[in-house]
Amino acid sequence: MSLLIAGVAFAEAPAPSLPKMDSGDTAWLLISAALVMLMLPGLALFYGGLVRSKNVLGTIMQSFIALGVITIQWAFYGYSLAFGPDVGHVVGNLDWIGLRGVGLDPFPGYSATVPHQAFMIFQMMFAVITPALISGAFAERFKFKTYLVFLVLWSTFVYDPLAHWVWGVGGWIKNLGGLDFAGGLVVHISAGVASLAAALVVGKRKGYGKEDMPPHNLTMTVLGAGILWFGWFGFNGGSALASGSLATSAFVATQFSAASAALSWMIAEWADRGNPTVLGAASGAVAGLATITPASGFVGPISAIIIGLVAGALCYYALNLKTKFGYDDSLDVVAVHGVGSTWGVLATGLFAATAINSAGHDGLLFGNPSLIGIQALSVVSVWVYSFAVTWIILKVLDWTMGLRVSEEHEISGLDTSQHGEVGYSF
Amino acid sequence: MKKIEAIIKPFKLDEVKQALSKIGVQGMTVTEVKGFGRQKGHTEVYRSAEYKIDFIAKVKIELITTDEMVPQVIETLERTAKTGKIGDGKIFISPVDEVIRIRTGERGRDAI
Numbered sequence: 001m002s003l004l005i006a007g008v009a010f011a012e013a014p015a016p017s018l019p020k021m022d023s024g025d026t027a028w029l030l031i032s033a034a035l036v037m038l039m040l041p042g043l044a045l046f047y048g049g050l051v052r053s054k055n056v057l058g059t060i061m062q063s064f065i066a067l068g069v070i071t072i073q074w075a076f077y078g079y080s081l082a083f084g085p086d087v088g089h090v091v092g093n094l095d096w097i098g099l100r101g102v103g104l105d106p107f108p109g110y111s112a113t114v115p116h117q118a119f120m121i122f123q124m125m126f127a128v129i130t131p132a133l134i135s136g137a138f139a140e141r142f143k144f145k146t147y148l149v150f151l152v153l154w155s156t157f158v159y160d161p162l163a164h165w166v167w168g169v170g171g172w173i174k175n176l177g178g179l180d181f182a183g184g185l186v187v188h189i190s191a192g193v194a195s196l197a198a199a200l201v202v203g204k205r206k207g208y209g210k211e212d213m214p215p216h217n218l219t220m221t222v223l224g225a226g227i228l229w230f231g232w233f234g235f236n237g238g239s240a241l242a243s244g245s246l247a248t249s250a251f252v253a254t255q256f257s258a259a260s261a262a263l264s265w266m267i268a269e270w271a272d273r274g275n276p277t278v279l280g281a282a283s284g285a286v287a288g289l290a291t292i293t294p295a296s297g298f299v300g301p302i303s304a305i306i307i308g309l310v311a312g313a314l315c316y317y318a319l320n321l322k323t324k325f326g327y328d329d330s331l332d333v334v335a336v337h338g339v340g341s342t343w344g345v346l347a348t349g350l351f352a353a354t355a356i357n358s359a360g361h362d363g364l365l366f367g368n369p370s371l372i373g374i375q376a377l378s379v380v381s382v383w384v385y386s387f388a389v390t391w392i393i394l395k396v397l398d399w400t401m402g403l404r405v406s407e408e409h410e411i412s413g414l415d416t417s418q419h420g421e422v423g424y425s426f
Numbered sequence: 427m428k429k430i431e432a433i434i435k436p437f438k439l440d441e442v443k444q445a446l447s448k449i450g451v452q453g454m455t456v457t458e459v460k461g462f463g464r465q466k467g468h469t470e471v472y473r474s475a476e477y478k479i480d481f482i483a484k485v486k487i488e489l490i491t492t493d494e495m496v497p498q499v500i501e502t503l504e505r506t507a508k509t510g511k512i513g514d515g516k517i518f519i520s521p522v523d524e525v526i527r528i529r530t531g532e533r534g535r536d537a538i
Contacts, residue, residue, distance in 0.1 A: 212477040212478075213475070213477075214470065214472050214475075214477050215472055273471050273474075275471070277471070277472075279472055279473060280473075283473065319473055319474055320474045322474070323474060323475070332473055
């Protein structure tokens with residue numbers, strides 16, 4: 001309390017060293033945080049439509065409840081681990097536990113023109129959506145009680161340290177000069193790779209490959225993809241942490257990549273299978289969005305189109321490989337987020353231009369071959385870390401709580417067995 | 427009296443119904459059904475996962491008619507339900523012992 005009063009008194013007699021708050025920047029960041037929040041119900045619909053109707057509520061809940069669980073985790077210690085004062089370049093310490101010292105004055109280390117809490121709540125939405133993405137890998141078979149614990153453990157041991165590596169003051173990838181504008185490494189590769197580990201540890205759905213498991217409501221899925229696309233303007237545009245030219249540039253790149261990837265996935269599938277599917281166009285858009293995320297604040301509009309065109313086709317072919325390898329990543333998180341964003345982080349090393357963002361670096365195409373090496377090293381590090389730690393977390397949960405619902409409950413569905421409700425009664 | 431059951435392609439229902447009305451058929455029962463014959467099913471692909479759909483949607487028409495009307499009804503069904511492509515369906519004819527109109531208690535031909 002005395003700190004707060006001191007802060008107010010201080011603001012009345014501004015010292016030249018105190019950062020100046022900007023109302024436009026603050027407004028944009030708060031709106032962006034709300035846009036990213038909307039991606040959770042968007043993801044819930046996107047995933048919910050892809051499962052069988054007996055699992056629709058259980059699947060929606062896995063996205064929705066992340067808003068509850070991770071918000072509390074973030075307030076207690078998650079934010080401090082991710083963005084708090086550095087420990088050994090790998091994680092934040094616990095100085096900001098319970099948001100101690102995270103007040104309404106700007107924290108210039110992250111954002112000089114907005115209240116520290118605005119930055120905190122914006123970053124929180126990223127922490128919320130990341131583990132929810134993984135739920136697509138083990139859809140239709142995961143025990144809800146275990147899922148709640150998984151959310152907390154995965155955020156604590158995977159998301160928070162990775163956010164620190166890449167974005168925290170003192171983080172080793174940030175120090176190295178690795179570029180990840182809005183979370184290609186932190187959000188999409190980490191979730192995509194965790195999904196590979198999850199699909200392998202949790203195992204296939206009962207009857208996978210023998211029974212039909214078609215999506216039960218693609219209209220829901222396409223609406224969900226549209227909400228994700230809308231929210232992504234906050235995800236990438238908001239990551240400028242200011243309203244202005246950089247936010248605009250990221251906003252434009254986001255749209256261009258999503259559009260071109262929707263087209264290229266649709267065309268690749270059309271050529272391969274004979275139908276321009278709606279699910280393909282929607283999946284392509286999400287792949288294009290996940291791909292441009294790390295690059296969005298560093299590349300120009302035409303680069304974004306090229307990145308998106310490659311992303312749509314690449315993710316489509318990556319998805320086809322799943323059948324060959326035989327693992328059951330039920331909603332294709334590996335192919336869409338993992339593969340897409342791996343390309344996105346590497347593409348940043350090719351297409352980044354300081355003419356777009358002076359705080360970044362030039363990529364290979366703009367005469368700087370060293371960036372691509374740093375990007376590749378970052379990708380490999382995040383792949384290895386996320387895969388290994390996710391594997392360990394799931395193995396421990398398997399021994400202690402059990403990962404899967406019983407066979408009987410898997411057949412009757414998550415809605416009745418886990419939640420005592422049904423999604424549809426008509 | 428005979429019962430005529432015809433399994434036809436759903437998009438042909440309107441044309442068949444109108445043609446039957448025109449020759450004096452005064453009632454029928456229509457059901458949406460699924461099944462397969464020589465046409466077999468088809469394949470749907472969702473994100474590269476193929477699902478074989480064995481049963482195809484068809485419409486089943488059931489109607490009761492007098493013995494004299496049977497050739498005309500069959501001719502009408504054959505003519506209007508036909509596309510010439512595989513999956514046009516089948517017609518089954520079977521004898522009917524009795525017909526009763528519930529409201530009036532009429533029996534036999536009068537009840538048709």
